[in-house]
Amino acid sequence: MKTKTALTYDRPNGYEKLPPAEAKKLESYCADYLGFLGAAKTEREAHDQAVALLRGAGFRDLDELVAAGAKLSPGDKVYRGCGGKALLAAILGRRPLEQGLRIVGAHTDSPRLDVKQNPLYESGELALLDTHYYGGIKKYQWVAVPLALHGVFVKPDGRKIAVRVGEEPGDPVFCITDLLPHLGREQMRKTMSEAIEGENLDVLVGSVPSRDKKAKERIKLRVLELLRQRYGITEEDFLSAELEFVPAGAPREAGFDRSLVIGYGQDDRVCAYAALRALLELPGTPERASCVLLCDKEEIGSHGATGMESNFLENSVGEMLALCGGAYSELSLKRALSASGMLSADVNAAFDPLFAGVSEKKNAALLNHGVCMSKYTGVGGKSGASDAGAEFVAEIRRIFSEHGVAWQAAELGKVDQGGGGTIALLLARYGMNVVDCGTPLLSMHAPWEVAGKFDVYMTYKGYSAFLRD
Numbered sequence: 001m002k003t004k005t006a007l008t009y010d011r012p013n014g015y016e017k018l019p020p021a022e023a024k025k026l027e028s029y030c031a032d033y034l035g036f037l038g039a040a041k042t043e044r045e046a047h048d049q050a051v052a053l054l055r056g057a058g059f060r061d062l063d064e065l066v067a068a069g070a071k072l073s074p075g076d077k078v079y080r081g082c083g084g085k086a087l088l089a090a091i092l093g094r095r096p097l098e099q100g101l102r103i104v105g106a107h108t109d110s111p112r113l114d115v116k117q118n119p120l121y122e123s124g125e126l127a128l129l130d131t132h133y134y135g136g137i138k139k140y141q142w143v144a145v146p147l148a149l150h151g152v153f154v155k156p157d158g159r160k161i162a163v164r165v166g167e168e169p170g171d172p173v174f175c176i177t178d179l180l181p182h183l184g185r186e187q188m189r190k191t192m193s194e195a196i197e198g199e200n201l202d203v204l205v206g207s208v209p210s211r212d213k214k215a216k217e218r219i220k221l222r223v224l225e226l227l228r229q230r231y232g233i234t235e236e237d238f239l240s241a242e243l244e245f246v247p248a249g250a251p252r253e254a255g256f257d258r259s260l261v262i263g264y265g266q267d268d269r270v271c272a273y274a275a276l277r278a279l280l281e282l283p284g285t286p287e288r289a290s291c292v293l294l295c296d297k298e299e300i301g302s303h304g305a306t307g308m309e310s311n312f313l314e315n316s317v318g319e320m321l322a323l324c325g326g327a328y329s330e331l332s333l334k335r336a337l338s339a340s341g342m343l344s345a346d347v348n349a350a351f352d353p354l355f356a357g358v359s360e361k362k363n364a365a366l367l368n369h370g371v372c373m374s375k376y377t378g379v380g381g382k383s384g385a386s387d388a389g390a391e392f393v394a395e396i397r398r399i400f401s402e403h404g405v406a407w408q409a410a411e412l413g414k415v416d417q418g419g420g421g422t423i424a425l426l427l428a429r430y431g432m433n434v435v436d437c438g439t440p441l442l443s444m445h446a447p448w449e450v451a452g453k454f455d456v457y458m459t460y461k462g463y464s465a466f467l468r469d
């Protein structure tokens, strides 16, 4: 019997037709996702968590294979890190690399407060750490909430000392103080971007004086004494440290119906984890090489060695080509990249009834209506967009439909409202097909972001379908 194609198109809520078996898989996936999100609160932690999962699944370090002069063949699994932050993982396909890869690329950095290089000071008998915020934040959201400190000190001899304070039960946390309303009359008249100044995002870290009565700044000294005891570091060691204050606490379920996930850094670790899981669970040897790219520095423009503007992808694909038997050439690398197809895996804004005015509802992502595909991003007349071709969008549409992936097409806000960008254009310059595809979020870039579980699960199903097709 011929099935009748509907003349009209509408997007149903994902929970309307969710079979019980699928609902069970959704819950189990989301439980794993919560575990990853809580363990990977910085790009370094995301890298390390991902490497542990990859190694457990038999992926081998590409740099070690290069050093050993190994050969790669179809089905081989490799990964390559960059600076302990960015990461590429791939499963080689039956076809040669020159015929292109299937890539899902996400980012693992999130907005936060970075500790400055000369951060520690004492004032008013309190010790504070000075910060410089990273990425697009609303500064007022970061005061008067518990913060955790994550990162590393690196000693001149190369020793790395990891720091993670504020996540375990019984750990102390930190905070930035805010003005009491009673004295806040002047502050409350300021605009939201001015009421809390970036320079005043200083974190309270101590209030007890050192026993050394002769010393100056004894509260600051006490903090240094504790840091030396615990980490063996001195004040000078802050010069070569990367310390990040992030919201303290684990992600968790939200809502009476537990249909939501609230957690820090879901932009973009919700897509990063989905991409990683899709690759880890890929059965057998794919037709084309399947690749996952987890990059850093997206929130500040993708520059730097670990950002998507770097040559990390080209260099890594070049290394793979060289190990695949045939002679490496610049032309074969160019062919491999331009013949590739990519999902730029980044989050989108979900329609929020409290701020309905910024969205055009027909083209806004609705929570729990599936993974969101954006043909283009950009600002004010698509400026800066990498507008995906209708042919590629149609191909993804076919793949998603064949694999039962619930998805929705959406753009970020009303036409003249603002906008944003992703790493899509940085990959499109190789000539490959790229389209943005990721999870819709509420409160994006806030200390606690909200996702719908159905969308979280469909993001993973979508990436799996793309890599398997």
Ligand SMILES: [Zn+2]
Pocket (backbone or CB within 6 Å): 107, 267, 268, 298, 346, 347
């Ligand atoms: Zn993002």
